[in-house]
Amino acid sequence: MMKPPKNLRHIPYIGYFSIFRTVITGESFWDRTYRVIVPFVDTLKTNGIYLEYGRHGWELFVCNSDDIRRVFLDQDLFPKFSIREGLQDTLFMKFINGENMILAHTEAWKSQRKVISPAFRRSMPTKVFGNCMQEMFEAMDQMGPTIDVSNLMRKYTLDVIGKAGFGFDFNAIRDPNSEWVKTYEGISKAMEDPLFFIFPILDKDLLWMFPKRIQAHKEMERFLKMLDGVILNKREALEKEKLENKEENEKDLLTLMIESENRGEGNLSNSELKSNLCAFFIAGHDSTASALSYAIHYLAKYPKIQEKAREEVIRILGDEPVDVIPTIAETKQMTYIHQVMKETLRINNPVPLVVPRVAAKDTELSGLFIPKGTFINPALYTVHHREKYWNNSEEFDPDRFSPGNEENGENWLPFGYGARQCIGINFSLSEQRVLLSMLLRKFTWTTPANSIHKDQVVPQGLVVIGIHKLDINFKKRY
Numbered sequence: 385m386m387k388p389p390k391n392l393r394h395i396p397y398i399g400y401f402s403i404f405r406t407v408i409t410g411e412s413f414w415d416r417t418y419r420v421i422v423p424f425v426d427t428l429k430t431n432g433i434y435l436e437y438g439r440h441g442w443e444l445f446v447c448n449s450d451d452i453r454r455v456f457l458d459q460d461l462f463p464k465f466s467i468r469e470g471l472q473d474t475l476f477m478k479f480i481n482g483e484n485m486i487l488a489h490t491e492a493w494k495s496q497r498k499v500i501s502p503a504f505r506r507s508m509p510t511k512v513f514g515n516c517m518q519e520m521f522e523a524m525d526q527m528g529p530t531i532d533v534s535n536l537m538r539k540y541t542l543d544v545i546g547k548a549g550f551g552f553d554f555n556a557i558r559d560p561n562s563e564w565v566k567t568y569e570g571i572s573k574a575m576e577d578p579l580f581f582i583f584p585i586l587d588k589d590l591l592w593m594f595p596k597r598i599q600a601h602k603e604m605e606r607f608l609k610m611l612d613g614v615i616l617n618k619r620e621a622l623e624k625e626k627l628e629n630k631e632e633n634e635k636d637l638l639t640l641m642i643e644s645e646n647r648g649e650g651n652l653s654n655s656e657l658k659s660n661l662c663a664f665f666i667a668g669h670d671s672t673a674s675a676l677s678y679a680i681h682y683l684a685k686y687p688k689i690q691e692k693a694r695e696e697v698i699r700i701l702g703d704e705p706v707d708v709i710p711t712i713a714e715t716k717q718m719t720y721i722h723q724v725m726k727e728t729l730r731i732n733n734p735v736p737l738v739v740p741r742v743a744a745k746d747t748e749l750s751g752l753f754i755p756k757g758t759f760i761n762p763a764l765y766t767v768h769h770r771e772k773y774w775n776n777s778e779e780f781d782p783d784r785f786s787p788g789n790e791e792n793g794e795n796w797l798p799f800g801y802g803a804r805q806c807i808g809i810n811f812s813l814s815e816q817r818v819l820l821s822m823l824l825r826k827f828t829w830t831t832p833a834n835s836i837h838k839d840q841v842v843p844q845g846l847v848v849i850g851i852h853k854l855d856i857n858f859k860k861r862y
Contacts, residue, residue, distance in 0.1 A: 386789075388435050388442045391755045395444070396428055397435035412843045413736060413765075421447075421766055431750035431762075432770070440465070443740065443759040444749075445766070449773065449795045452747045452762040455741055456801040462741040462760060463489060464804075474587040474599070475574045478604050482659030482665060485807055486739065493804070498650035500660060503640035504807050508633045509548045513818035514709025516543045519557045521707065521826060524858065530832060533680050533854040537673040542568065545669050550614050550638035550661055567607055572670070574600040574847045601764065611658050618642060619654075628751060633712065664808065672812050674734035674850035675725070676819055680782050681841065682728060683820075684831040684856055689724065689782060694824040696720045705862030708825065715817040717800060721824075723782035725816050729798040731780055732841065734848050736765035738800060764797045827858045 390643075398420065408418050425432045425447045432447030446452050455462045467487065471477045483492050485500055520540050524531060527712075539556040542565065546552040556565045574580075580587045580597065591597060618638050635643075638657065645651055652660070683690040700717050701708045741760040748754060769777050774784065774793040783789070785796075801807040815819050832855055836842050844852040 386721065390434055392442055392758070395433060395435050395752060396430060396517045397442070398424060400437045403437055413849060414732075414841075414843055416663065417736075417765060417769065421763075422769055425766060426772070430752055432766075433750055433752055434771075436757070438761075440740065440759045443761055444754065445763045445771065446749065447763045447766040447795065448750065449767055450664060450769065452764070452797065453794070453801050454749070455760055455762055456804065459490065459743050459804065461747060463744055465737055465740040465742045465759060471584050472588070474584045475580065475600055475604055476587075478608070479571070479575060480602070480659070481643060481704050482662075482724055483656050484663040486663045486666065487659075494615050495650060496660070497807075498654065499641050499644045499652050500807060502644050502649060503637050504811060506632050507586040507635065507637050507811060508712050508814050509636075510712055510814065511634050511709060512548045513544060513815050514707075514822065516540055516547070516557065517709070517819060517822045518707055519543070523557050529723040529859065530855050530857050533856045534673075534677050534851050535853075537676045537680075538569075538670065539565075540819070541669050541815075542678070543663060544672075548636055548811075549664050549668070550611075551618065551636040555565075561575045564607075564610065567603055568665075571600060571607060574604075576848075578846060581846055608658065608662075611661055612654070614638070615654050615657050615661075618852055619823070622646070667741065667806060668808055670845070670848040670850060672815060674732075674845075674848055675729060675812070676816055677736075677851045677854050678732040678841070679724060679728045679816065679820060680823070680829065680856060681831070681837060681851060681854055683724070683824075684829050686780060687830070689780075690824070690828070693721050693724055693820070694828075697821045699822045701821065702813065703825070707822065710818055710821055712814070715814055715821070718817050718821060719787065720782065720818055721812070721820055723785040724820070725813060726785045726796060727780060727782045730768045730774070730796055731778070733765055733768060733798040733851075734845075734850060735798070736849060738762055738764065762797075762800075764800075767795060813845055826862065827860055829856050829858045832857055 386400055387393065402420060405411070408841065409417075425434065431451070433451070434445055434447070435442050436445060437443070446455060464487075466489070468477060470482070480487065483496065485493065488496055517540075520536065524536075539560055542554050542556040546554040554561050554568070555564050559565070574597070586594065587597065591601070598702055619642060622639065622642055638661065641652060641657065641660075653780070673773060683693065696718060700714050701710055738761075741762070743754050743756055743758045743760060745756045746754070754760070767773060771777050799809045831838060835855060837851065837854060843853045845848045
């Protein structure tokens with residue numbers, strides 16, 4: 385444990401006690417990256433490749449974009465690690481278990497992609513996004529000028545994922561204490577409990593010792609049964625053609641997946657549909673909520689950038705004192721807002737680590753021998769903060785992504801890369817453009833003088849890293 389095995393000792397490593405200190409002190413992932421990882425990586429002569437002790441023993445971290453792209457592209461040489469190992473029957477695996485686009489391997493993944501990819505291509509429900517925004521505006525009217533944006537964004541994205549994902553209204557914005565909102569928030573919080581995340585044995589063999597955890601497992605089972613019912617009802621409605629006639633891009637993803645099946649584009653069992661709906665929650669709820677919170681934070685911190693973004697929105701949507709839901713075509717014209725979003729995801733990617741890969745046989749990366757069975761982590765967050773790739777990497781600068789800018793390409797990797805890049809990338813970016821554009825037309829906003837985030841963002845979370853209680857002062861424009 386103190387040193388890597390002999391077949392890996394030719395690779396630089398960070399000692400075990402470094403990560404142990406982080407766990408004991410509660411240091412955030414980002415703070416540790418700034419304090420330890422980036423300075424260490426910049427001294428290496430191994431093109432940003434190093435070892436560190438992790439949950440699976442000594443793991444390889446890759447901090448250069450060339451090797452990261454190679455790892456993502458070659459699925460045969462670098463297949464995804466099966467995260468089920470050692471985690472079966474934990475709360476997290478009960479939620480994400482089964483074959484889905486996150487966990488499935490090779491042939492199973494290809495088979496599912498035939499059904500799910502067309503659904504995501506057809507789904508761009510800007511009206512759903514916009515209607516949820518109008519509900520959010522009504523809620524904001526009741527909250528006063530200072531609002532906890534972190535909490536509000538989680539409510540907004542929960543309503544969006546419910547309606548756009550499977551036609552279910554959580555009603556989180558209007559009734560944050562409703563049954564299914566409280567249920568999902570409870571199990572979501574429980575899944576990221578540090579004690580059970582770091583020591584999964586407590587969530588399985590020793591579960592009997594934790595009555596509150598037992599209750600969380602019961603709530604998880606109840607939530608999953610609700611999804612079973614939604615899927616059965618959706619199939620029945622489609623068979624009987626009882627669904628409301630909607631534009632193709634406004635249909636929910638579950639409907640589109642079942643319609644893909646009916647056209648003979650593939651087949652997904654009810655269990656696989658449920659597993660993928662849960663995967664959409666993991667990939668599209670807290671991560672999008674966090675990305676939006678960060679964007680709102682930076683627009684508050686840099687008023688000139690906020691005003692430039694607002695000018696673009698007004699040029700496209702006009703400045704009449706009424707809510708305007710942008711069309712798909714209009715969102716695609718919002719180039720500066722897109723730059724703001726890309727810079728936000730570069731500097732504060734809510735999901736800084738991805739599922740590890742495993743070397744299927746002996747190979748090399750940047751001339752370094754990598755033995756078969758080595759765990760490989762594409763370190764996306766570190767790449768996003770290296771001066772090698774980004775001038776003044778800690779400065780928030782949307783113009784680095786302006787059209788034609790040399791930094792506007794291969795080193796930006798928040799959604800992964802290659803065939804297994806996040807399948808919901810365009811869905812998420814469209815949702816963010818709608819929210820930010822409508823918010824910019826309706827409000828101006830600033831950071832309170834006493835904000836805990838005034839100098840530096842205070843993060844929270846383990847798997848998805850969000851902002852801890854982001855209070856923002858809003859002022860209506862109309």
